[in-house]
Each structure stands twice: as C-alpha cells, then as structure tokens.
Amino acid sequence: MIGRTMVGLGTALALAALSGCGLVTSTNRSVFFIFDVSGTYVKAVPDAAKLANITIADLQPGDWVGASQISACSFSEKEIILQRQLPTTPSLAASAKRDLFEAFNAYAAQVKTAKFTDIRGALAQAAFDLKQRPEAARYIVLFSDMVADYGKSCDTSRIDLDLAGVHVIAANVIKTNPGDPEKYFAMLKEWEAQVVAAGGTWSLVSSPDQLPKLVNGV
Amino acid sequence: MDQTLEQAAGSPSAADGGSFFGIPYGWPLVVAIIAVILVMWMAREPLRRVIWQMFFITGRVFGRWGLWLTEHGRNARANCNEKIAAFRADELQDRMLVLEDRMGRRAEKLAKETGPVIARLDKSTHQLATAASELTDINLEDAAERAFRAALPSMESGRGLNKLEKNIAQSTARAMNDRLVPVRPALQIIKAEAPRVRELAEKLNKTQNEFNQSVDEVNKTFGEFEMIMRSEDRSKIAARASIVIPWLIAVIITAIALSGVFLNFFLIERPMAEIVGEGARIAGIGLPTFAAIIVIFLEFVAGVVLMDAAGFTRLIPAFHAMSDGSRKIMFWVAFAFLALFSVLEMTLSIVREQIIEQQQETRDLANRALIAPSLAPAATPDAAAPADAAATEATPADDGLALSTVAQLILAGIIPWLLAAAALPLETIVRNSVFMLSIVGSFLMLMTAFICKTLSVAFKNIGLFALTVYDAIIFAPLWVERRLKGTARNRRSGGGDASGEPDDTLVLDRKSANQPQKEPKRDRDREKSREPELQKA
Secondary structure, eight states, X not given: OHHHHHHHHHHHHHHHHHHHHTOEEEOOEEEEEEEEOBTTTGGGXXXXXXXXXXXXXXOOTTOEEEEEEEOSSOSSGGGEEEEEEOOSSHHHXXXXXXXXXXXXXXXXXXXXXXXXXXXXXXXXXXXXXXXXXXXXXXXXXXXXXXXXXXOXXXXXTTSOOOOTTEEEEEESOOOSOTTOHHHHHHHHHHHHHXXXXXXXXXXXXXXXXXXXXXXXXX | OHHHHHHHHTSOOGGGTOEETTEETTHHHHHHHHHHHHHHHHTHHHHHHHHIIIIIIHHHHHHHHHHHHHHXXXXXHHHHHHHHHHHHHHHHHHHHHHHHHHHHHHHHHHHHXXXXXXXXXXXXXXXXXXXHHHHHHOOHHHXXXXXXXXXXXXHHHOOOHHHHXXXXXXXXXXXXHHHHTTHHHHHHHHHHHHHHHHHHHHHHHHHHHHHHHHHHHHHHHHHHHHHHHHOSOHHHHHHHSOOHHHHXXXXXXXHHHHHHHHHHHHHHHHHHHHHHOSSEEETTEEHHHHHHHXXXXXXXXXXXXXHHHHTXXXXXXXXXXXXXXXXXXXXHHHHHHHHHHHHHHHHHHHHHXXXXXHHHHHHHHHHHHHHSSSHHHHHSHHHHHHHHHHHTSOOHHHHHHHHHHHHHHHHHHHHHHHXXXXXXXXXXHHHHHHHHHHHHHHHHHHHHXXXXXXXXXXXXXXXXXXXXXXXXXXXXXXXXXXHHHHHHHHHHHTSOOGGGOTTOTTOTTHHHHHSOOOOOHHHHHHHHHHHHHHHHO
C-alpha cells in the first residue's frame, strides 16, 4: 500500500512537472446520454439504456458519463439522471461501469412519460454540462425519435445552441411514421443542419455496434 | 564590301536580323571581336593574374584541404589502431590475470593432490624394492643342490630306482617350496603394486600435462601481449583483433533480448494502469505505456549495474575505482533490485489477468443485456449471479486460464534476469561501434582528401588550359608586338642577339631559361630537415 502510494505520488509529481512543459495531454472523453421520454419514444427507452450500457462498457478509465432525459422542459437540473467520472484505474472503472449499468437499468425500468419533447432544451443542458468538463473530447448521445414538441410554458425552439467542440450522435432514432420516409430524412437533415450551425458535428447511428465505435474509437 | 565581310565571317547578314549578344552579325561583330582581342591583349597581365588566382588558388585551397584531411584521417586511423591495440592488450592482460589466478589456485591444490600420490608411490616403491631384494636373495641352484644332497641318505638306504627318483623329486619340491614360501608375499606385493604405480604415474603425467597446457596458454597470451606492446606496426596489431564479428554476434543477442523486452512490455503495460492510472498521455505515449517503458529501463539499468559489479562487463567507469567490498555491496543492491522487479512483474501479471477478466465480464454484462429479450432480469447483477454460480464450476477453459496465468508468472519472473543478461553484449556493441565509427570516419576523411586533391589538380590544369586559350586568342597582337619590338631592338643593338631581350611576350618561361635551375622549395626544406638525421646516422 505504501509502495503504491509512493509510486502514485511520484507519478503525480512527474506529471505535474511534465504538464508544465506541455508534454502531458489527456485522452479522456466526456459522454452525455439523453433519453427521450415523450409519449412516442418512452417504450424505446429500455433499448436505449442497453445501447448506453454497451457504450459505457467500452469507455476508458477516467472518462466522464452524464445522463438526462427529454421532457417538457429539458433545460433543467431536475432532468439530469446521473453524472459520474470513472476512476482512472481499470479495476475500479470496471466496478463503476457496473454501477452505471445498474443505474440505467433502474431508470429504464421506472421511466415515466412526458407530455412534451423539448429536444433543444436537453441539448442546451447537455452542452452546458459538457462545457464545464476539462475533457477535450465531448459527445452527446441522443436517444430520441427527433420529433420536437415544445410546450407553451417552455418553448426553447428559438434558443441559440452552442455546440462547439461537441459531437452529437443520434442513436436508435425510431420512425414515428413509417409511411413517410421523406419526412423522416428531412427531419434528420434539419437536425444535422441545426447542430452544425451551432458549431457541433453530427452523426447518425443505426446499428448498436456503431455507437461504441463512434464514441470510443474501438 | 559589307557583303564580303559578312561572307568572310560566315554569318548571316545584319539584314536577316541575326545578332550575337546584341551585336549584329557582319562587320560590327568582326570589329567587336577585334576590339575584344585588343582589350584582352592590353589587359593581359591583370587578366592572366585573375585567371591564375581563380583556378590556381582554388586548386591550392583544395590541395591544402586534401593534405589536412589526409593527415587527420591518418592520425584518426592511427589513434583508432592504437585504441584497438590497447583494448586487445587489456583483454590479454585480463586473460593472463585469470590464467595466473587459475594456475595459482591449481598450484595450491597440487600439493594436496600430489602429496598422497607421492607418499603412496614411495611406499609402493619401497615394497617393490624389498620384494625385489628378497627375490634376488633366492639361489635356486643352491636350493636344488641342497635338496639333492638331502636326498642322498635316503638314496643310499633305498633299493629301487623309482624310489630314488621319487625321493629326489620330493626333496627338490620341498626344498623349492621352502625357499619360495617367504618370497610369495613379495610376489603378491609386486602384483598388487605394479598397476597402482602405473595408475599413479598416469595421474602425475596428466597433472603435468594440464599444468604444461596452462603454462603454454599463459606463454602464448604473454607472447601476444608482448608483441602488441612492442610492435611498431599498430595497423597490423589492430587488424588481428576482430571487431565486426563480435559486434554482429552482440547485435544479434541484443536483438533477441529486445524481443524479450517487447514481450515484457506487453505483459506489464496493461496492469501498470492499475498503479499509475489511465487517461493521460506523455509526449503522445499513454501513461501506462510510459510507465512500463520506464520500468523496463530501470530493470535494464539494474542489470547493467549487476553485470558491472560482478565484473562481467566494464560499462560503468566508477566500478573500476571501487574496492572489492563496495563492488560486492553494489552487486547485492542490484541483485535485490532485480529480484524486486521480478516480484513486481509477477504481481503485475496476476493483476493483468484480473483486469482482463473484469473488463471481459463488464462487456459481457452489457452485451448480454442487449441480446436478452427483456432488460431487467438479464442486466441486473442479481440476474447475473446464477450465471456466475454456474461459472464457478471448473471448466477446461478455466484450467487453461489458470495455466496461462502460471505461464505469465514464470515469464514475468524470468524476464528481468534475461534483461540483465542483455547487458553483456551491450559492452561489445558500444565499444566496437566506437571503433567502427572511428575507422569509417578516418576512411571518409581519406576519401574526402582524395576528392579534394583531385579537384585541386583539376582546377590547376583548367587554369593552365584557360591561360593557354587566352594566349591563343591574343596570339595575333602578341605576334605583332614581338615583331615591332624586335625591329626596334635590332635598330638599337645594330643586329645583336635577340635572346637577351627581356620583353619577349611570346616566351612564357623566359626567366627560368636565363636563371640557374633551382630545386623546389619543398625539396630544399626536406633536405635541410634530413641533415641532422644524416649526421646522426
């Protein structure tokens, strides 16, 4: 234990010294999951939680994970489900990942539906949280049908988004109207344009194995 | 007239628009050429000096560089030869010391070994001598005669011839037997001692041969050492010492050791994350990777210190000045460090296995939940518990895993010591690389010197050629000048000998023709420097 502490102390000192020279950089990333709990998507939340779990399983020690839900008024701390940084050592990180699985599964089991779908507010909340993080690589993983529905009391459709340096990934985007594919594609294009206009980058994930690859690069 | 000039010049007319450096072909060009020739004639002295300086001075500079490089290249080679010879002498000196030490220890043992042998040999020799004297004391003729005489009274009393013969034979046999009874032990001794003496003699012979062999080896080494110390031909001495082959062997061994380093690296890289953490990069290298590299370097350094302290290598100069006690301390310190590194690596190999298992289980947990039809039962740890319970039963895969862990443990325990052994060829690589670089450097200098000298000669000859061409161009005005000066001189001297004229512009080496031939300055200097040597001789 003492030896480990000494090694850790030595490493910390060495890192501090090297940071001064600009030689030390971070490879950690911060990932923010957003679950849509509006009426049309709430049934897909358990599947979305599974996708989130397999993404977390491949995260590196030291990475940060946050999660919130899209409700009637999403730009709020109340909608945040969890925020946690994985420990930097692999064994503790594995344990923390299991805790996150449990948390997401528990959330998916007791999720309640929302009347409206404030996607922009959720994006703004996620972007705000990510901006506070020191990690260089920032991801927002959006589990939604991407159909926005703003309430009168909380209309964020015209707010300015700042997604500079954030990679927005839309995953498990279900088709609400299978009879109108054009509308679906047009909607996705519109969201992509909005994200790019806000300074972010956009990706659409259709299969489960793509999401961990896109986030973790594995 | 213009047309004639143009035809004479063999060039197209000015009306055609042709020109040479802006001068129209035809008579303007001819006039320009004549003007240029005249200018060249008038400016012949400075221009010739310029050409001379351009080519001859450049050539001389190259020549001096060539000389400088030749001298330094030879010096570098001589220094390198001297170093190689000195190293070879050191090697032989060490070898002699080792042989001397071995012979000293052998000599100490020799007294213990040969003492009993000689005592036994002495005893055996004494016994043999006693037996031999007893044997020589036996007089068989006398014994036979006595036996016959002893038999005579019975012969007289006897009646038959047969009885007589029988009596004689019995008496003789008894007498002989009586005489041989005391000799039998001596014969037994001879029988027993003779092979032993032979064996002891062989043993002594073998010891002598071994000793002679060692002496021959020492003599040979000393002879070579003496030759190295006294020989004037250092290049010959250096050529006797092989540099490239030991270097190649050392490189191959080090390459094999480096492959072990890679193996070691992959073994400890992942578990190092458990100690130093993950997520940071130092100069583009992940922190666990960086830490693993540092650990390997530390192991290697401990190995180098161990080998140097043990006296196998001489990489660290400080160890030469140390006392034997200090070196022993350093040896045990390095040994302890290597043992600790070995234990550390063994621990890390176990941690590595645990990390891999944990990561795999975490992934499996997430993937199982994805594949399962319902989320809750499959994904929760409670649901995973029965599966874990089932997995606790020993399976062939588990056995394989345990075996692989044991293999990793063994590998992790061995590799630090193998890394220490890699320090052995390192000395040869470092030393011979220096020798090889010195030799290559000296050859490069000599080659550059050759190129410089060639350039020097080329520049000088180009200069001579340029001067000749210059003279050829201004030949016509020179010839006219000579004619005019010759006429004037004839008028002044009244038709005297023209050979004494100092201003004959067509004669390039006129001074040398009138002055006595002198030796070149360099040769004169050399002759002067030789004078004392000649006087000494």
